[in-house]
């Protein structure tokens with residue numbers, strides 16, 4: 001692998017920067033990269049004490065106390081609790097360790113966005129280079145912006161943030177981004193169905209990049225499809241007709257593609273009846289998603305829900321809501337949580353919730369595996385309507 005003379009010089013200087021650069025070069029050699037690329041932004045995942053435990057905490061403590069600092073703009077994924085909120089049902093030792101983790105990241109220079117949807121606030125240019133660790137966000141900027149990032153493990157993104165460089169391999173190489181299978185979608189997508197489409201598409205392919213032929217996308221459908229697709233596929237990129245700014249060029253590069261069709265019948269699901277809570281916010285709910293549930297609650301005069309509705313979002317989205325609205329939501333039994341996500345937090349267990357209904361296929365995959373909570377597909381608006389009309 002080619003290493004520039006500037007990087008050779010940095011390696012000789014020693015210290016934390018040389019160590020991080022050496023790690024990036026070693027990984028680059030292992031994945032047969034030809035050279036290193038400068039990165040514009042890094043997004044670090046795996047920052048919850050629930051998923052990384054003491055080993056992850058010690059890793060971050062060691063690196064931050066070596067004096068290491070991030071060379072590029074770096075944001076971080078949701079943590080295990082709300083930052084600074086001690087009122088949620090989570091034990092003190094967990095909160096203390098979580099705050100320690102966040103503090104190490106802050107010391108190294110991370111911007112504490114604590115959200116899995118940094119693409120709500122960063123609009124990367126086509127072809128720009130990023131090193132992100134959260135699969136839904138990776139799939140989103142790869143597919144919607146045609147920005148370049150591979151799916152990178154959390155600890156490796158820390159090394160990249162310090163070195164400011166990533167090996168050029170996989171989806172950093174244009175020819176690996178060319179679709180191999182055309183997926184024709186014969187259905188009318190809703191957010192739940194878009195999630196199911198992501199899982200089914202991933203299941204039918206063997207990791208090839210798909211070209212998705214469907215015309216009626218909106219932001220919520222894209223987000224739901226891509227989050228699910230990236231959960232179930234090793235390849236976090238789908239070239240989407242009419243969405244990827246370079247989709248026509250990619251299509252012209254496709255050579256003898258396979259083709260499959262996915263029909264509405266494959267996207268059917270039963271609305272669940274038995275569940276302890278409703279959940280939206282995997283990935284973190286956008287303002288549009290929050291407002292779509294506010295609309296239903298408002299129609300019913302903010303009548304208190306018998307079962308709680310958990311909404312996880314970023315602190316930025318919450319900050320756009322008035323204190324009066326936040327209070328009305330609280331009175332209506334809505335938990336608006338920020339900086340965290342029920343998948344990487346002991347919050348659901350603390351609230352005694354053992355099963356949720358959710359539109360998120362990603363949450364349906366991870367909630368049982370990470371926090372032992374059963375999850376089933378539902379349209380939140382339909383569940384809210386039926387609950388509020390029946391009481």
Ligand SMILES: C[C@@](O)(CCOP(=O)(O)O)CC(=O)O
Nearest residue numbers: 045046047051077133134135
């Ligand atoms: C729990 C978590 O690992 C979810 C899975 O991540 P991903 O979809 O594989 O990026 C994310 C995280 O730990 O920050």
